[in-house]
Amino acid sequence: MRAAVPSARLGLAVLGASVVGVVLLSVAGRLLGPAQDWRPEPYVAPPLTDRPPPPVDTGSAPSDGDAEHGVVREDISVPVRGDELAATVFAPDAPGSYPAVAFVHGAGAGDRSSFFGLAERFARAGIVAVAYDKRSDYSYFDNRDFDQLAEDASAVVAVMRDRSDVDPERAGLWGLSEGGRVVPLAASRDSGVAFVVTVGGAIRGPLRNTAWSVYEGLAAAGAPAGAGRLAVRILGGGHLFTLHLDPPTGVWAGVGQPALVIYGTNDYLVPPAESSRHIVDDLRRGGNTAHAVRFFDGADHGLRRDGDYAPGYVRTVTDWITGLPGSAAAAAPVAGPLPVQRYATTPVPRTPWYGGTPGLIATVLLTVVGALVVPAIVRRRLPAGAGECAAVLRSSRRAMRAGIAAYAVMWAYVGLTIGLGYTRNGGELLFQVGWGLVRAAGLLAVVAGAAAGAALLTARRHGWAPEGAQQVLLASHGAVAALMVLSVAYWGVFEPRW
Known part of the structure; x- marks a missing residue:
């Protein structure tokens, strides 16, 4: 067919419409985003x-933390409210009255x-150590009752205190990650808990910690700020169950027992600088002077480095526990290299419903219907032949795709x-080029939409009017294309800032 306007003017019209479209989509993204x-x-x-x-004293032998004690193992059960916890005790194989510790998950x-x-390593160092299963009704998503978990931990300590080989005045708790939320609750409510050790203790909620970890990792790798904001906004759709809630503040202020606070400087799951600062401030506010903080260079969230525990970690904990109560006062307040933290953890705003899981599911379903189901049904009813109809439909199909x-x-x-921000992998080039591809793909979608609109208007000027199945197919293509670019706009792809 012959164009109603010269191709150059048509190209300028498409370009102008694309520019206006990008501006409008940028504004729409801001308006549709979280308040x-x-x-x-x-x-x-x-x-x-x-x-x-x-x-930190890293010891002098590969068997750091191990001592001369043999180990005896015993399976027991611990009755708790509404359940019974299976547990295994590792104890020194020699008569005595030893300190005891229960591991909190x-x-x-x-x-x-x-x-x-x-x-077993703790037992070899002269400590009765007990590992126990979490209660059977615990659920990470819909039953994270920390009060109940703290009550369970206290029950395990009570069982240990009744053992003939345990010094009842030196039975305490060791908590990893979210166990660092359990042990201060138990200690603040139960004077029978003689001490607490927290390793990689979580102070914020899972969603807030994850957002910090991803953004901190991306910033360290030189990723664009827009990519970091996109990732955090995506995470904001994860306001599921209680994962976005932070624990109550001030819990550590109620801990009067000796406390050992441990973090690895390469902890990517919780911020070691901010978390340790929070715990120490609370302990000081509560008047606790019997606390110590230890940082282990290059160690991860579980205090591992190169697959094994960081040098000196096991020895630090076992020496501190076996040396109580004297070790609590004698220990240096802080030891080990201080961790570096660029950004503070900040609450992640809740996304509107269309930015969360329901919106994502609805978007995918509507896209499948509009891009596959409707065309499959309607295409058989299209009139034979090419001309205006075929050209316009090809253009609308390209916009949709x-x-x-x-x-x-x-x-x-x-x-x-x-994934890479959370695990501290990937480099600046990868993130920058990837972000450029995302924005380029968004721009191409806008241009394709503008070209489809121009093709339709041109055909209408020639007197062509879609009928029946043609109208349905054009509407289906257009709806999917609009849904896609609006979705991309919502996530900030068209924002002017890089």
Whole structure:
């Protein structure tokens, strides 16, 4: 067919419409987004000490923390409210009155066997160590009752205190990650808990910690700020059950027992600087002077480095426990290299319903219907022949596919950024180029939509009017294309800031 306007003018019209479309989509993204936009805040709290802390004693042997004691193992059960917990005790194989410690799980199912290796090393160092299963009705998503978990931990300590080989004045708790939320609750309510050790203790809720970890990791790798904001906004759709809730503040202020606070400097699941600062401030506010903080260089959330526990970690804990009560006062307040933290943890705003899981499911279902189901039904009813109809439908189909491609590229990049940011992998080039591809795909979708609109208007000027099945197919293509670019706009792809 012959164009109603010269191709150059048509191209300028498409370009102009694309520019206007990008501007409108940028505004739409801002309007559709959460009422409170997330912005990273620099971490500005002072370090725990003004002077360089002394190094942690890393020991001198590969068997660091092991001693001369043989080990005897015993399976027991601990009655608790509404349940009975299976537990395994590792004790020194020699008569005596030893300190005791119970291992409190972090998030997740919590099988006691995960602590067997550590419990045996503690027993060899002269500590009665018990690993126990979490209660059977615990659920990470819909039954994270920390009061109940603290009550369970106290029940385990009570059973240990009744043992003939345990000094009842030296039976305490060791908590990993979210176990660091359980042990201060138990200690603040139960004077029978003689001490607490927290390793990688979580102070904030899972969603807030995850957002910090991803953004901190991306910033360290040189990723664009827009990519970090996109990742955190995506995480804002994860306001599921109680994962977005922070624990109550001030719990550690109620802990008067000796406390040992331990973090690895490469802890990517919780911020070691902010978390340790929070715990120490609470302990001091409550008047607790019998506390110590230890940082282990290069150690991860579980205090591992290169697959094994960080040098000196086991010895630090066992020496501190076996040396109580004297070790609580004699220990240096802070030791080990201070962790570096760029950004503070900040609450993640809740996304509107269409930005969360329900909206994502609805978007995918509508796309499948509009891009596959409707065309499959309608295409058989299209009139034979080419001409205006075929050209317009090809153009609308390209716009739809370009929108779907932009949406898919964005989600692929989101998965990449969250995964690599969380694990501190990936480099600046990867993140920058990927972000550029996401934005380019969004722009191409807008251009394809503008071109489809121009093709339809041109055909209408020539007197063509879609009928029946043609109208349905054009509407289906257009609806999917619009849904895709609006979805991409919602996630901030068209924002002017890089």
